Amino acid sequence: MPKQQANWSPYDNNGGTCVAIAGADYCVIAADTRMSTGYSILTRDYSKIIQLADKSVMASSGFQADVRALQKVLAARHLIYQHQHNKQMSCPAMAQLLSNTLYFKRFFPYYAFNVLGGLDSEGKGCVFTYDAVGSYERVGYSAQGSGATLITPFLDNQLKSPSPLLLPAKDAVTPLSEIEAIDLVKTCFASATERDIYTGDKVEMLVLNANGIRREVMELRKD
Amino acid sequence: MSRFEESAPAKGGFSFDLCKRNEMLVQKGLKPSSYLKTGTTIVGLVFQDGVILGADTRATEGPIVADKNCEKIHYMAPNIYCCGAGTAADTEAVTDMVSSQLKLHRFHTGRESRVVTALTLLKSHLFSYQGHVSAALVLGGVDVTGPHLHTIYPHGSTDTLPFATMGSGSLAAMAIFESKYREGLTRDEGVKLVAEAISSGIFNDLGSGSNVDVCVITKGKREYLRNYMLPNPRTYVSQKGYSFSKKTEVLMTKITPLRELVEVIEGGDAMEE
Numbered sequence: 001m002p003k004q005q006a007n008w009s010p011y012d013n014n015g016g017t018c019v020a021i022a023g024a025d026y027c028v029i030a031a032d033t034r035m036s037t038g039y040s041i042l043t044r045d046y047s048k049i050i051q052l053a054d055k056s057v058m059a060s061s062g063f064q065a066d067v068r069a070l071q072k073v074l075a076a077r078h079l080i081y082q083h084q085h086n087k088q089m090s091c092p093a094m095a096q097l098l099s100n101t102l103y104f105k106r107f108f109p110y111y112a113f114n115v116l117g118g119l120d121s122e123g124k125g126c127v128f129t130y131d132a133v134g135s136y137e138r139v140g141y142s143a144q145g146s147g148a149t150l151i152t153p154f155l156d157n158q159l160k161s162p163s164p165l166l167l168p169a170k171d172a173v174t175p176l177s178e179i180e181a182i183d184l185v186k187t188c189f190a191s192a193t194e195r196d197i198y199t200g201d202k203v204e205m206l207v208l209n210a211n212g213i214r215r216e217v218m219e220l221r222k223d
Numbered sequence: 224m225s226r227f228e229e230s231a232p233a234k235g236g237f238s239f240d241l242c243k244r245n246e247m248l249v250q251k252g253l254k255p256s257s258y259l260k261t262g263t264t265i266v267g268l269v270f271q272d273g274v275i276l277g278a279d280t281r282a283t284e285g286p287i288v289a290d291k292n293c294e295k296i297h298y299m300a301p302n303i304y305c306c307g308a309g310t311a312a313d314t315e316a317v318t319d320m321v322s323s324q325l326k327l328h329r330f331h332t333g334r335e336s337r338v339v340t341a342l343t344l345l346k347s348h349l350f351s352y353q354g355h356v357s358a359a360l361v362l363g364g365v366d367v368t369g370p371h372l373h374t375i376y377p378h379g380s381t382d383t384l385p386f387a388t389m390g391s392g393s394l395a396a397m398a399i400f401e402s403k404y405r406e407g408l409t410r411d412e413g414v415k416l417v418a419e420a421i422s423s424g425i426f427n428d429l430g431s432g433s434n435v436d437v438c439v440i441t442k443g444k445r446e447y448l449r450n451y452m453l454p455n456p457r458t459y460v461s462q463k464g465y466s467f468s469k470k471t472e473v474l475m476t477k478i479t480p481l482r483e484l485v486e487v488i489e490g491g492d493a494m495e496e
Contacts, residue, residue, distance in 0.1 A: 039262075039391050039429045146286055157467055183461050190459035195288045197262075197429040223281070223425045223432035223455045 011063050011111045012037055015198030016048055017147030018059035019188055020117035021159070021181050022125030022140050022173045026209040029117040030185045031059040032147075032193070032220065034201040044201040044222065051213065052078055056094040056118040057206050061145030062132070063111035070110045073101055091118035095128040095136060102134030109133050113144040119208055125173050140173050147192035147199040154188060178207065186218055193220045262430025264392030265295060265306035266420045267361040268404060269385045270413035273370045273441035274363035277417035278306045279392065279425050280450070281432035288432070294449070296438045300325050300336040302445065303364030304438045305345075308390035309377060310357040317358050321345050338364040338371035342381060350379025359389045365440050392424025392431040399423045410439060418452055425454070 018031040031048040034041060049059045050071045058074070060067040077097060081089050089097070095116050102110060109132045116128040116136075129142035141159050143151040159174045174181065182205060189203040200223070205216045262283040267276045278295035281288055297305045297318035303325070307314025321344045325336045342362055349356055360375040374387045386404045388396040399420040408416065417437055424431040435452040438445065 036429060041427060041429065150287075158465065183463070186459045187461045187465070190457060194291065194457065197283060197286050197288060197432070218459060220458050221432075221455050 011066075013062060013111070013146075014042070014064045015146050016061040017143065017145035017151065017189070017192055017196070017199045018048060018061050018113070018115050019143045019151060019155075019185055020059065020115045020127040020129075020141065021155075021176075021185065022117065022127040023176060023178060023181055024125065024173055025119075025123055026178045026181070026207060027057075027117040027119060027125035027127065028178075028181050028185055028205060028207050029057045029059050029115070030189065030203055030205040031061065031145075032189060032199050032201060032203050033217075034199065035064060036198055041201075047204055049204060049206055050075075051206070052094055053088045053091070053118075054213075055208060056089065056091045056116060057208060057213075058094075058098070058114055058116045059144075060112045060114045062113045066110040067112045070101065070112050070114075074098060077101070090121050091116070091126050091128075092120055092138075094118070095126075095138070098128075098130065099134040099136045102130065102132070106133050113148075115142045115144050117208070119210075123210060125208075143188070145199075147189075147196040150192045150195055151188045154191070155184075158184060178209065182207065182216070189218070189220060262392075262428070262432075263295065263308040263390030264388065264396050264421055264424025264428060264431040265308050265361050265390050266388045266396050266400070266417055266424075267306065267363045267372045267374075267386065268400065268408070268413060268417060269363075269370050269372050270408040270410060272410060273365045273439065274372050275410075275413045275417050276304055276306050276361060276363050276438040276440070277421045278436045279421055279431040280434045280436060281425075281430070282311055283430055291433050292450070294436065296436050296447070298322060299341050299362070300329070300364065302366055302440060302443075303336060303338055303341050303362070304440060304445070304447075305341070305363070306361040306389070308359045308361075313356045313358040314360065317345065317348060317356060318360070321348070335366055336364075337366040337368065338362065338373070339368075342371075342373050342375070345375050346379045346381050349375065349377060354378040361387050361389050363440060365442050370440075388420065388424075390424070390431065392428030395423040395427040396420035410441075414439065414448075414451075422452070422454060 015036040016032050020029045033045050035043050035046040048061060051057050052074050078089055098116060114130040118126060120126045126138055127142050128136050128138050130136045141155050185205055193200045200220045203218050203220055207214045262281055265278045267274060276296055280292045282290035282293040295306055297307055299305050299322045305318050321341055324344055325341060329336055354377045357377050359377055363372045372384055374382045374389055386400045403416055414437055418435050421435045433455055434450045437448040437451040
C-alpha cells in the first residue's frame with residue numbers, strides 16, 4: 001500500500017470580507033454577514049464584528065470557530081484589565097493584546113484574518129491590520145478576507161497618499177467625511193459581491209465616533 | 224469519420240508527452256494554471272409539448288466570478304439545444320463541434336436532426352477522451368420521434384430522463400424537481416418550475432448565480448428566452464460616483480538621447496551565412 005498522507009485538516013474557511021477605514025474623528029468597521037463552507041451557504045446572517053471595548057471594534061474573517069475562540073479570549077482579558085486598572089483598554093492597547101494573543105499560538109494559529117478599528121486616546125480614528133500570527137501595523141484603512149484583493153486596489157486609489165517619497169507625507173487617516181466614508185464602504189461591498197462568490201447577503205457597518213457607536217445594515221446580492 | 228487512421232498529434236487531440244515534465248514541475252513547487260469552470264446549475268425537463276432547458280449565467284474561476292452573464296444553453300440544431308457544465312472551453316468546443324457535424328449530416332440526409340444522433344456524437348467524443356474533456360451536458364430537443372432529454376457525463380455515460388440537473392447546483396435544483404415535477408406539465412407550469420429550480424441553484428449554490436436563461440423546444444418551434452429572470456440587480460450604486468484622477472506618479476524624468484549618426488563602413492565583412 002503506498003504511503004498515505006493525512007487528509008484531515010483542523011481548519012475550514014468560512015469566507016467573508018472585512019473592511020475598516022479611519023477618519024479624523026470617526027472609524028468605520030464593516031463586514032459581510034455570509035458564512036459559507038465549500039460551495040454551500042451555512043447562514044446569511046452571521047456577524048463577524050465584535051465590540052471588545054468602548055472604543056475598539058474587531059472584525060474577523062476566516063475560520064469562524066477560531067474567530068469565536070479568539071473573541072472569547074480577548075473579552076476575558078479585557079475584563080481582567082478592567083478589574084486591575086479600573087478603566088477600559090484603549091484601542092492601541094487592545095491592538096497589542098490581539099497581536100500577543102495571536103502570536104501565542106504561533107505553531108497552531110488561529111485561522112483568523114483580523115482588522116481592528118476604533119478611536120485612539122486623542123479621539124482620532126485608528127485601524128490596525130493583522131495577519132494570522134499577529135504581525136500588525138497601524139494604517140489608515142484595510143481590507144481582509146476573500147474579497148480583500150478586490151477591495152484593496154479600489155481603496156488604494158481613493159484613499160492612499162500618492163507616494164511615501166513625496167513630501168510632505170500625508171497623514172494615515174483619510175480627510176473624507178463620515179458620510180463619504182460610509183458611501184465608499186457600501187460601494188466596496190456591492191462591487192466585491194459582484195465578483196467574489198464568498199461575499200454577499202448583507203453588510204453590517206459599525207461607526208465609532210465621539211457620540212458613541214452606530215450600526216447600519218445594507219442588503220447585498222444573495223446569489 | 225475516419226479517425227482511426229490518423230495519429231493523435233498530427234490531427235490534434237491530447238498528447239501526453241509533457242505529463243512527466245509537468246509532474247516534475249509540480250513537485251518543484253509550480254502551481255498548475257487554473258481554467259475557467261462554469262460552477263453552474265443546468266436543468267432540463269420534459270413537458271406535454273416538448274422539452275424545457277434552463278441554466279444560470281455565472282462563470283467562475285476559483286472563487287472569482289469571471290463572467291456575470293455568460294450563455295450556457297448552446298445551439299446544436301434548430302430543434303436541439305444543449306446546456307453545458309464543467310470547463311467552459313470544453314463545453315463550448317464540444318457543442319460547436321457536434322453542431323457542425325449535425326449540420327453536415329442534415330445536408331447529407333436531407334432530414335431534421337435527431338436528438339439521439341447528437342447524443343451518440345457527444346458521448347463517443349467524450350468517451351474517447353476518457354474524461355479529460357470536462358463537459359457535463361444536458362441535451363434536449365424535439366424530433367420526429369418525439370421529445371427527448373438526456374444527460375451526458377464527462378466520461379461518456381448517458382442517461383435518458385424526464386427531468387435532469389447537472390453542475391455544482393444540481394442538488395439544489397433537483398430538490399425542487401423532486402418535490403414539484405409531474406408528468407404532463409403545461410408550458411407555463413414547466414417554465415415556472417425550471418425557473419424555480421435554477422433560482423434554487425443561484426441562491427443556494429455559490430458556484431451559480433446572476434440570471435436565469437430558459438429555452439423552450441416544441442415540435443417545429445423553439446423559444447430561446449435569454450435572461451428570462453434577472454433576480455440579482457446590483458444593490459448599491461453610489462449617487463455621487465467616483466473619479467479616478469490619480470495617474471501614475473512621476474518621481475523622476477531623465478532623457479537619454481539615442482545616437483543620431485550611424486556610420487556605414489564600406490567594404491566591411493559580409494554577413495555570415
